Every structure is written in structure tokens, then in C-alpha cells.
Amino acid sequence: MIYQIPFIAVALLVLIGLYAVVFKRNLIKIVIGITLIESGVNLFLITLGFREGSIAPIYHGTEEATRSLPVPQALTLTSIVIGVAVLALMLSFIVYIYRHYNTLDVRKIVGGDEE
Amino acid sequence: MAMRNSAAIIFFVIVAIFIILGLLSIHPFGDTSDINTSMDDHIIQNTQKETGADNGVTAVVFDYRGFDTLGEATVLFTAVAGVILVFRRLNK
Amino acid sequence: MSGMSKIVKTISATILPFITIYGLYIIAHGHLTPGGGFQGGAIVASGFAMIVVAFGSIWTMEKIKEKHLSIIESLGAIGFIGLAFFGLLFGAKMFFANFLVKQDVIPFFNQIGQGLSNINTAGLLPLMNLAVGLKVIAGLFAIVLVMAYATSKIKEGTAK
Numbered sequence: 392m393i394y395q396i397p398f399i400a401v402a403l404l405v406l407i408g409l410y411a412v413v414f415k416r417n418l419i420k421i422v423i424g425i426t427l428i429e430s431g432v433n434l435f436l437i438t439l440g441f442r443e444g445s446i447a448p449i450y451h452g453t454e455e456a457t458r459s460l461p462v463p464q465a466l467t468l469t470s471i472v473i474g475v476a477v478l479a480l481m482l483s484f485i486v487y488i489y490r491h492y493n494t495l496d497v498r499k500i501v502g503g504d505e506e
Numbered sequence: 507m508a509m510r511n512s513a514a515i516i517f518f519v520i521v522a523i524f525i526i527l528g529l530l531s532i533h534p535f536g537d538t539s540d541i542n543t544s545m546d547d548h549i550i551q552n553t554q555k556e557t558g559a560d561n562g563v564t565a566v567v568f569d570y571r572g573f574d575t576l577g578e579a580t581v582l583f584t585a586v587a588g589v590i591l592v593f594r595r596l597n598k
Numbered sequence: 599m600s601g602m603s604k605i606v607k608t609i610s611a612t613i614l615p616f617i618t619i620y621g622l623y624i625i626a627h628g629h630l631t632p633g634g635g636f637q638g639g640a641i642v643a644s645g646f647a648m649i650v651v652a653f654g655s656i657w658t659m660e661k662i663k664e665k666h667l668s669i670i671e672s673l674g675a676i677g678f679i680g681l682a683f684f685g686l687l688f689g690a691k692m693f694f695a696n697f698l699v700k701q702d703v704i705p706f707f708n709q710i711g712q713g714l715s716n717i718n719t720a721g722l723l724p725l726m727n728l729a730v731g732l733k734v735i736a737g738l739f740a741i742v743l744v745m746a747y748a749t750s751k752i753k754e755g756t757a758k
Binding site: 447449451468471472475479482483486 | 630631632634636734738741745748749
């Protein structure tokens, strides 16, 4: 059980991010939740590509059996850069929404549903 | 209001159950015996012969899977263009 | 935002060359050591973001416009996709063909990467790293600069 810490961390990151996305009202907190889910997915991809006792796939000075799988790492690199791009777009749209509505509360922006 | 909250709670619980069940049935950490690693093994064995690179990850990113990197560069370009567009309209 | 105190300005202006050199080292050795175009570009762009924080976005916007950054980013993208299209002409005649390795014309680029020193290996990979690094530097710096500039105007209350 104690050796499964990466998978536990993946579950915790994804669930905390999902909690923030579902239950929070502030747009900034929703964006923080989305990036937490993204970090969980990246950690999950990296964890799947790990072999017991392996290190990064640099060829000089390593044995063949001690290289971890390179394709999940490359796709995680792609995922990280796309995450940065999406985060920048989300934050700029949030600035735009704030200038237009003067609030960050989702339920006030959507309208209706007054308490 | 209460109905929306309860719907959110039900959704969250269902997704949490699926995630936890899926992660419980996965292989132990560091054991890739139940994964088909033939593509990765081919890349690990032949990268230095085929591309001359020393870093396997860079060889995969720019040589074996260049199309992925092309799409990624397009996404980054689109994001920068979108941010500049939004703030240019905002500054007027 | 009109920048921070003199201590912060001096220290960040002193540190910036080291951060830039380190990021360029990571870009140039991307095919030999851990790293590559994206990681080194992110390092250099965070160095420039430190300058934006220390000196203020209005001062930085007077020095360099986001138009020029956009031109640099487009140059990086054109270099990347141009190198990919050159693969249609030489070598294996494929899109993204690595035509600089396993050829007979220039045996200097034909070596196999061993350790840190031989940067002439891996054919197109260092050039593509350079193009993508240029693109990431300009793109991330443009994002940070434009966002900081717009929100500083909001805080001063000049807009709206």
C-alpha cells in the first residue's frame, strides 16, 4: 500500500480539483481546480511509464534495462505546454468577464437563481 | 438551489467512485509487465542508431512524433494570438 | 505597476544574464541532456517575467512591444515547419524526415551522440530545438507582458 503513493497522489489531485470545479463559485478557484486536475493527469501519465529502478532515458552511461519508457514522458511534455496555453487563455477570458460583469461569481454571471 | 447542490454532490460522488475503483484495479507502481511496451522497447533500443540523439525524450518529441509537436506549437501560437486579441480589445 | 525598489531592480538585472545563458544552454543541449526547447524556453521566459515584475510592465512595454515578440514567435514557427518541409526534399522524402543523419554528403553530422560535448549529432534535432525554444521564449514572454500591462491599467483606473 505504501508503495502506491503516486497513484494515491493522482487520486487526491484529481478529486481535489474536481471538488473545486464542481462546488466553488469563484472563477479563479475553478481555474485552479482545472489546473489541479491537469497536474493529476500529468502525474498519472508519468507514473504509468515508470519501470522498477529505472531512470531517465539518457543513453550515455546507462544500461538498457534501466531506462524508463520515453513516449509517456514526451506526451506529458506536450500536455504541459498545452496546459500553459489553456491556462493563459482562461485567465485572459476571466479578466474580460470581470471587466464586463464586475464580478467573478458564476451564479451572478449566469443570471437568475437569486438566493 | 438545494436541488443544484444535491445534483453536484451526486455527480462528484459518482466520479470519485469511478476514479478510485479504476485506480484500485491498476497494476502496482513500477511493474510494467501487463503493458504492451514493444513500441517503447523499439525506441529505447534504436534511438541512437536511428536519430543519433542521446536523449530519448527529445528524439521522441521531435523525430518519432513530430506531428504531435507541430500541433502543440499550433496550440501555443493560437493561445498567444488569443491573449493578445483579448487584451487589445480590452485596452481600447 | 511602476516597478519595485532599487535593490530588486539591481539584483534582477544582475541575475538575468545568468538565467538567459542557462536557458540557452538547456536549449542547445536538448538532444544530449535532460531538457529541450520547451524547458529552456520556459526558463528564459521566466527570467524575462522577473524583469517585468521588477521594473514594471509599462517600462518593459516601452522597451519591447508585443508586436515584435509576435514576429519572433512567428519566425520560430516558420523555422520549425520549414525544417519539417525540408524533409520532403532530401533523405527519406517524408514530412519530418531527419535528413541530416545517415547521409553521405556531410559526414560531420553523421556521428552518434555520446555525452555532453558533441553537439553536432542528431541531425535536425538541435535546429528544431532552437526554433521551438525561440517560439516558446517569445510566446510566454508576450503572454506575461500583455497580461501585466492590461491589468496594470485596470489598477490605475485609467481605463473604463
